[in-house]
Amino acid sequence: MKLPEAHRAQQESWDRIADGWSEWVHHNDARKWVLDPAHLAMLGDISGKRVLDAGCGEGRFARMMADRGSLVTAIDLSSKMIEIASGIESAEPRGIDYREMDMADLSPLSDDSFDLAIAYVSLVDVPEYERAIAEIARVMRNGGRFTFSIVHPCFAPPGSTWEPRLAGRIPVRNKDKLFKKIDNYFPASEVRFRMWPTAPAETVNFHRPLCDYAHACRDAGLLIRDIVEPTPSEEVARERDYLREHFRAPFFIIFDCLKAGA
Template identity: 30%
Template sequence: MGRDAPHDQLAAMDVDGDFAKRHLVNPVLLSMLGDLRGRRVLDAGCGNGYLSRMLADRGARVVGVEPGRSLYDYSVEREAELRQGIRYVRADLCDLPALADLGGPFEVVVASMVLPAIPDWKPAMRACVDALAPGGLFVFTLNHPCFERLWPTWRAHGTYQVGEYLADYAITGPSGADFHRPVSAYLNELAGLGCRLREVAEPGLAPEVAATGPEGIEAYVKLPNFLIVAAEGP
């Protein structure tokens, strides 16, 4: 989802995101987060706010941060309608307001599909970890760096092909660029920030769900398109 998506596109993903988020990312992410009742949660790079709304439905006290104007405006509009108690802040993840002004520190910080979209991503990860209360939980999701182009290459070749993995490079898509980095880059940075890895997931799609999805989605049964990481902060 681009940072200036039209309103109708944002509305189409209002409840639980797109097909892949609904069936692959959200169930694992919510399982890793556990019981959220009464917990302070920062949704870092909240997009149209769908995840913030899901977290609030589970009893979390949510602050959503989003730099994109159309995404931020949509989130605020939905909060005015639903009154879930979510506070939205328009800010760049690399330049957050003071933690006290955000209502932190937070017991949980979530950055879902955010870090791969940021060119200078290390300060963003540091900001997420710095926002944690001692021993808090940091969970982030990525397009799996090993299988980022799974769907189009599977449709073209009936298998997955990758020509380069170890380098950093931009991947241009319909909604802007994402940035490829090896898995080790994210995990080593996480360790360097003093976090302790708790769980890593590479979810696969159930065959019966793939049968209801778009052409080529059967590749997600065989290979993981997403990587979900949970870690405890310092």
């Protein structure tokens, strides 16, 4: 697989954290209680649909879609992620076709092969995101859907933090969060961080204003038909107070796009 230099660097860093990520991601309450239900509700009935999961990681959402009856092809840039996902597939077969691939170059996949494509918080990791969106659009059939989630650029731009009600305290409970400090919406920028404090490599992702994604969709012939800013259910928030911050400043946004056709 010939990769642009920036994608090669991404591949290396995701390979290095793949083992730890595969543990960490299952303890991520925001995914489990906020983003998963919103993505699944947006998808609706997907049984029998040919689905592409672009940037599938260790495959947790690919498995959820396969469990709902869809025929999933799941790709990731990281060979280590694909190895872990394929190991789970061998142990518990669901018929998921995992492949190591760059979403900005889907040349092994034919035009019009999918009814639905999803990129679950993965486009934020792709330097050449415009090419990736165009490639995903190419492999979808006319009238097919592309749903993708990103970190919400309006409410989680670089450096945004919750101001504590009591100075010096880390605000975990909702009532300890005074307000969210937000700045630097423009310009698009690279963000470097450790996914967890002892992660063996830095993760690099990209903050981009909403218009950048909207323009890339337009240029790829995708119509944005809806957006969702997911929040936890009241019941979930009652038991997990720290998730109430999503009601005050949504951390994710999901786009629901249609391939418009000629």
